[in-house]
Amino acid sequence: MRFSSLEQMIQLCVEESVTIGQLMITEQAAETGTTAAQVIEQMTAYYEVMKEAVTKGIEDDSKPRSGLTGGDAKRVHTYIQNGVVSLGTETCTAMAYALAVSEVNASMGRIIATPTAGSCGIIPGVFVSSQERFGWSDEHMVQGLFSAGAIGYVIANNSFVSGAEGGCQAEVGSAIGMAAGALVELRGGTPEQAVHAVGLALKNSLGLICDPVGGLVEIPCIVRNGFGAVTAMAAADMALAGVRSVIPSDEVIGVMLEVGSAMPEKHRETAMGGLAQTPTGKKIMKELYGRSMGKG
Numbered sequence: 001m002r003f004s005s006l007e008q009m010i011q012l013c014v015e016e017s018v019t020i021g022q023l024m025i026t027e028q029a030a031e032t033g034t035t036a037a038q039v040i041e042q043m044t045a046y047y048e049v050m051k052e053a054v055t056k057g058i059e060d061d062s063k064p065r066s067g068l069t070g071g072d073a074k075r076v077h078t079y080i081q082n083g084v085v086s087l088g089t090e091t092c093t094a095m096a097y098a099l100a101v102s103e104v105n106a107s108m109g110r111i112i113a114t115p116t117a118g119s120c121g122i123i124p125g126v127f128v129s130s131q132e133r134f135g136w137s138d139e140h141m142v143q144g145l146f147s148a149g150a151i152g153y154v155i156a157n158n159s160f161v162s163g164a165e166g167g168c169q170a171e172v173g174s175a176i177g178m179a180a181g182a183l184v185e186l187r188g189g190t191p192e193q194a195v196h197a198v199g200l201a202l203k204n205s206l207g208l209i210c211d212p213v214g215g216l217v218e219i220p221c222i223v224r225n226g227f228g229a230v231t232a233m234a235a236a237d238m239a240l241a242g243v244r245s246v247i248p249s250d251e252v253i254g255v256m257l258e259v260g261s262a263m264p265e266k267h268r269e270t271a272m273g274g275l276a277q278t279p280t281g282k283k284i285m286k287e288l289y290g291r292s293m294g295k296g
Helices: 006-016 020-032 036-059 072-082 089-106 122-134 138-158 168-186 191-203 221-240 249-262 279-295
Strands: none
Touching: 006 020, 006 138, 006 191, 006 249, 020 036, 020 138, 020 168, 036 072, 036 089, 036 122, 036 138, 072 089, 072 221, 089 122, 089 221, 122 138, 122 168, 122 221, 138 168, 138 191, 138 249, 168 191, 168 221, 168 249, 191 221, 191 249
16 A cells, blocks of 8 residues: 555545545555456445345344343334434434444344454444435445545554454444544545544544453443444544544554553453453353353
């Protein structure tokens, strides 16, 4: 890639009069030795999987084998239909869709890791709900996915996207930043505004630990995806309103690396700290362990 930082990415977009998504299509084609049409076709297929996961999570009753989670996306979706929500219908829908995709993941369904399976609901939640709200075409959404990919590329190469390496700030935080920046571009914002959205989003996620109860990507991962979709939309609105990240977004990514590196191992996807080690978390672990031993 011709860029390794968000600032370099902005500069290329300005010099070549392209969006972040358009820049990433060119870079991805060059990197893989394929055509722009081919990389767009592949990303289009990925977006179809995302939409299918949203539908499945909202409509189906499948639950993970653990029995710990499931049905929350439906509950929120029904709540939207039956009453006045505090968030507003559009934002609450994004939250429901993010929960839906995360529940599909927990049930071993088909999802797209964006950037990881643990954070797979945030981008689909934001994208599919926004597409329904604004009437955007699939082609437009795919352009947004390339924008999200470019942002994720910079984060992954300068910090973490893995909870085991950098905590949940790396998984959910990165997905929030990717969704926020991409949404700004989908709504007509400039590359600079998109990058400010990334910084605003990441700053709000710094220090988030990874503490899966029972070692499963369910509690608290699923609800964090729901909240993550809401945060991404808030960051996008801030950036479009003219709010800037005072600390440059590339520097925020650097801080995420620093914080993740300093984070105790027990708070990095080991299930040895945080919510996983509460009395209830320990009880769930014991029940799951005893159940699996009994079946063996």
